[in-house]
Amino acid sequence: MPHTRRSGPDSGTVTAARAGDRRALEELVAQSLPLVYNIVGRALNGHADTDDVVQETLLRAVRGLSDLRDPAAFRSWLVAIAVRQVRNRQQDRAAALDRSARLEDAEAIPDPALDFAGLTILRLGLTEQRREIAEATRWLDPDDRELLALWWLKETGELEQADLVSALGLSSGHAAVRTGRMKKQLELSRLVVRALAADPRCPALDAAATGWNGTPAPLWRKRLARHVRDCERCAGTRHGLLPAERLLYGLPLLAVPPTLDPARILAGFDGLNGPDGPDGPDAGGTGTGTGTDQGSGQGPGGHRGRSRGRAGHRRASSGVPKPVLGGAAAALVAAAVLIGAELTPGQADPRAASTVPSAAAAAALPTAADAAVPPLPDATSSAVSSAASPSPSASPSPAARSSAPPSSAPSPSVERPAPPAGIATSARKGVGVWSFDGVSQALAASGAGWYYTWAPQHPGITTPASASFVPMIWGASSVTDGALAQARANGPYLLGFNEPDMASQSNMTVDQALDLWPKLMQAGQTLGSPAVAYGADTPGGWLDRFMSGAAAKGYRVDFIALHWYGGDFRTPQAVQQLTSYLEAVHQRYHKPIWLTEYALIDFSQGTRFPTADQQAAFVTASTEALDALPYLQRYAWFGLGADPAKPSSGLFTDGTTPTAAGRAYQAAR
Numbered sequence: 001m002p003h004t005r006r007s008g009p010d011s012g013t014v015t016a017a018r019a020g021d022r023r024a025l026e027e028l029v030a031q032s033l034p035l036v037y038n039i040v041g042r043a044l045n046g047h048a049d050t051d052d053v054v055q056e057t058l059l060r061a062v063r064g065l066s067d068l069r070d071p072a073a074f075r076s077w078l079v080a081i082a083v084r085q086v087r088n089r090q091q092d093r094a095a096a097l098d099r100s101a102r103l104e105d106a107e108a109i110p111d112p113a114l115d116f117a118g119l120t121i122l123r124l125g126l127t128e129q130r131r132e133i134a135e136a137t138r139w140l141d142p143d144d145r146e147l148l149a150l151w152w153l154k155e156t157g158e159l160e161q162a163d164l165v166s167a168l169g170l171s172s173g174h175a176a177v178r179t180g181r182m183k184k185q186l187e188l189s190r191l192v193v194r195a196l197a198a199d200p201r202c203p204a205l206d207a208a209a210t211g212w213n214g215t216p217a218p219l220w221r222k223r224l225a226r227h228v229r230d231c232e233r234c235a236g237t238r239h240g241l242l243p244a245e246r247l248l249y250g251l252p253l254l255a256v257p258p259t260l261d262p263a264r265i266l267a268g269f270d271g272l273n274g275p276d277g278p279d280g281p282d283a284g285g286t287g288t289g290t291g292t293d294q295g296s297g298q299g300p301g302g303h304r305g306r307s308r309g310r311a312g313h314r315r316a317s318s319g320v321p322k323p324v325l326g327g328a329a330a331a332l333v334a335a336a337v338l339i340g341a342e343l344t345p346g347q348a349d350p351r352a353a354s355t356v357p358s359a360a361a362a363a364a365l366p367t368a369a370d371a372a373v374p375p376l377p378d379a380t381s382s383a384v385s386s387a388a389s390p391s392p393s394a395s396p397s398p399a400a401r402s403s404a405p406p407s408s409a410p411s412p413s414v415e416r417p418a419p420p421a422g423i424a425t426s427a428r429k430g431v432g433v434w435s436f437d438g439v440s441q442a443l444a445a446s447g448a449g450w451y452y453t454w455a456p457q458h459p460g461i462t463t464p465a466s467a468s469f470v471p472m473i474w475g476a477s478s479v480t481d482g483a484l485a486q487a488r489a490n491g492p493y494l495l496g497f498n499e500p501d502m503a504s505q506s507n508m509t510v511d512q513a514l515d516l517w518p519k520l521m522q523a524g525q526t527l528g529s530p531a532v533a534y535g536a537d538t539p540g541g542w543l544d545r546f547m548s549g550a551a552a553k554g555y556r557v558d559f560i561a562l563h564w565y566g567g568d569f570r571t572p573q574a575v576q577q578l579t580s581y582l583e584a585v586h587q588r589y590h591k592p593i594w595l596t597e598y599a600l601i602d603f604s605q606g607t608r609f610p611t612a613d614q615q616a617a618f619v620t621a622s623t624e625a626l627d628a629l630p631y632l633q634r635y636a637w638f639g640l641g642a643d644p645a646k647p648s649s650g651l652f653t654d655g656t657t658p659t660a661a662g663r664a665y666q667a668a669r
Helices: 011-018 021-043 050-063 071-098 101-107 117-122 127-140 142-153 161-166 171-195 202-207 217-228 235-237 244-248 262-273 327-343 360-364 439-446 482-490 510-523 542-553 571-589 612-627 661-667
Strands: 426-432 448-452 560-566 593-599 632-637
Touching: 011 021, 011 071, 021 050, 021 071, 021 142, 021 262, 050 071, 050 262, 071 142, 071 161, 127 171, 127 217, 142 161, 142 171, 142 244, 161 171, 171 217, 171 235, 171 244, 171 571, 202 217, 217 235, 426 593, 426 612, 439 448, 439 661, 448 632, 482 510, 510 542, 542 661, 560 571, 571 593, 571 612, 593 612, 612 632, 612 661
Parallel strands: 426 448, 426 632, 560 593, 593 632
Antiparallel strands: none
16 A cells, blocks of 8 residues: 655755754754654653653754765654664663662553553544554564554554664565564454453453453463464454554554653753853763764665675574553652662663764763772783784683783772874774783773773773773683672673683583573673674574573573674675674574674684775774664774784774774774
C-alpha cells in the first residue's frame, strides 16, 4: 500500500535553518517534535525519561545541523539520533540501577500517566484489533519495542523503509529479518491479549498465569504464549486476526504533550551556546545536547556485504512485574538514582559507553578519580621494548604491558593532562596502552575517551582529564582477590579474559572460563565477554560455546568484546570486512559490542604492516564507519606506542610525536 510522509520539515526548511535562519530553526524543531516524540515514547513505553530523551535528541540535532551534508537526509539522520538517545538512556538506567539496587523496583516501571499504549488507545480512540495491537506492545522486549517504534511509523506512512534501515545501522536484509522476528512476537502478544480478555477465560490459561500480578512482561508473554499456541481452546483466538500492517496504516501521530514546547527546547539550545553554556564561565549545566551524533552528517546504515575470509582477520533474568508508581514518585526515584550515581566514588559516567560528544563536551565528562590501589599480585616483572611491534598475537601478555615497575595510581590531586587544542575527543574512541617514555602525554594527545592496559590497574600512566580507565582480568592467573579488588575500584566497566582461544595469550578452555566467570561478575557492574582473537561469529566457536554456557548457567554478559585485524590493506575492502564481521557478531548475540583491539596487520604469513598512508586512511574511514553503528558502544585502536624504526600500527613514537595513523586518530570523532 502507498505510504506518504505527512509531517516533518522539508529540505528547504532544513537548508534555511542550517544557514542560520532563526525562524526556520524554530519551524524545524516544531515540525520534528511529533516524529521524535512518537519514536522515543513508544520505544521507552512512556517511561518518565521520555521528555528528557526527546529534548536531548532535538538539541543534538540542532547543534549538529551544520555537519549535515544532505538536507534531504535530515529525517533519516534525526531518526538515527533518536534511536541512539533511546539506547543511551536505557544503558544509563541499567547502570544507575546497578548502583542503587534498592530503587530498582520503582525505577523499572513506566509512569502510568505516560504509558504510551494507554495514551494511544485513549487519544486515538482505537477500537477492537487496533486496540489489541496497542495493548500487545506492552508485552514486548525493549529491543523489539525500539524496532516497533520505527516500524509502526513506517506502516502509518511517517517513515520510509530506508529511514528504518538507517536508524538500525543494519543492511536491508538484516533489518528485514529483525522486523520479521519482532512482528512474530507482536502477533504472539496479540494472541495473549485476546486469550486473557476472553470471557469465559480458558481454565488452563488461568493455571499457567498462576503467580502473575497482571502487569505485562516479556517473561510472562513467553509462558502464556506457549500455552496459547498449544491449547485447542485458545487456538480460536487466531480467528479473524488481521495483519498489523493493515490495521496501522493511516493512523495519525500521537499528539505531543504541552510539556514539550519547541520554544523551551530552543531556549535550552541558546543557553548551551550562550555565555553560560559549555564555552562560558558556568559550563556544566544539564549536559544535554552536547555534540553531534553523526559527525559525517549521514545517518547510520547502508548495505554491508556478508562475505569475509579468515585472511582478513588475525591468523588466516527475567524481571517480575512490580507495583506501578505515580508521576511524582517516578520523578523522585529518578532524582534519587541520579544523586546515588553522583555520590558513588570511582565510577565513570555510564553514558561514555555509547555517546559521541564534541570535543568540549567530552572534556567536561565526569570521569572516575584514579583510586590508589595496591600493586597487582601477579604484576609485571620483565621489561620489554616500549614500542615493540606486535607479535603474531597482537594482544600483549601481562608481562609485555609495561616496562615500569608497578605503582599506585596517582591520587585525585595529581593534575591530569588535557588534550591539546584542536584534538577531537570522543567517549567511544579508545586505545590499548603500554608504558613508554611520554605515555601519559601521548594518551592525552590521542583524543581517546577511554583506555585499558590489559590489567586491572594502570601503573605509571596518568589518566587524562577527558578519559577514563577500564580494567581487565587478563586470564586465569589474574583471577585473584587483589586483582578483583582493583577491578572493582576502577569500575564500573570490566573487560573479560584476553584471547582465551589463543595458546600464546590467556589460553583457556570454555569450561575453565565459565568456572571463573562468577568472580568477574562480582567485580564488574558492566561486564564484557572474553575477547576472542577471531571467529566470534562462528557457530560452535570458542565464544559461541562460552555464550551458550553462560546462558545455560544464568551468567551475566553485558556486552561482547572483540578483536579484529585486517590483512587486506585496501581501505574500502578493509572497512567492509570489519563492519561485516561486527554485524555478523551482533546478529548472533544481539548484545552491544566493544571492539577492544583493531588495526591493519596481516598475520597470514608472519607479520606484515601496511604503509603509513594506508594505515592512516583506514583509521579515518573505519572510525567514521564505526561511529555509524548504533550497537557498537566503544572501540580501541591497537595501540598507543610505536617504534619509529619499525613498521607498526602505533599512534605515537613518544609523548609528542604522532605517526600518520596517530594524526588520523586525533582527528577522528
